[in-house]
Amino acid sequence: MIATPDRTPLPREFFDRPVLDVARDLLGRVLVHTTPDGPIELRLTEVEAYDGANDPGSHAYRGRTARNGVMFGPPGHVYVYFTYGMWHCMNLVCGPEGRASGVLLRAGEIVEGLEPARKRRISARSDKELAKGPARLATALGVDRSLDGADACAGPDGPFAVLHGRPAAPEQVRSGPRTGVAGEGGVDPWRFWIADDPTVSPYRAHVPRRRRT
């Protein structure tokens, strides 16, 4: 008999901690996004921490703007941004309020709602690629800017929640530099993942692109 996973939503206090602690602790937890196609659930296998005004890699480094406002708000909310003209990526805001730190959700395993996830990720060659990468993850979950600012601690009534799940054992957690982050921001080992998990995305260094005309 298989033990029942703990489906208790994480309380807001979970997110009201230093962002590095929250990032490590999120691995293995289960996200639930309720969509018109039904619930999609994802077990997190890879995340990155971004530490507000102290962090040259963070969207909050140069202060508050219309885009990043949610990062400056209370912990336990969803920050979604649009990038490269095509993609969405999602973060969970960490406390304390005003610190503007967050955890980018980079990859995971779809554990419920495979059919709707495949439908949104038609180019995926296998199920382990459905959410292998932050924009793929958001696509598979059906997340866009309409979810920006949503409360991740609202429980089953809200459109999005983070369940307790089965946290990864600390000895299974690996860390390294963040993917695609330029300059000094790409130095700190603030990317975390579960060792040997097939859904973790490959590391890529930041590549400055040549101008187009």
Add this chain to the structure above:
DNA sequence: ACACGGATGTTCT
């Protein structure tokens, strides 16, 4: 498996 360039448009300088 890995490297490259194009796609696409919002955001900020």
Add this chain to the structure above:
DNA sequence: GAACATCCGTGTG
């Protein structure tokens, strides 16, 4: 005008 917390298709090995 430039940068962008990326992805995909195509090429090579």
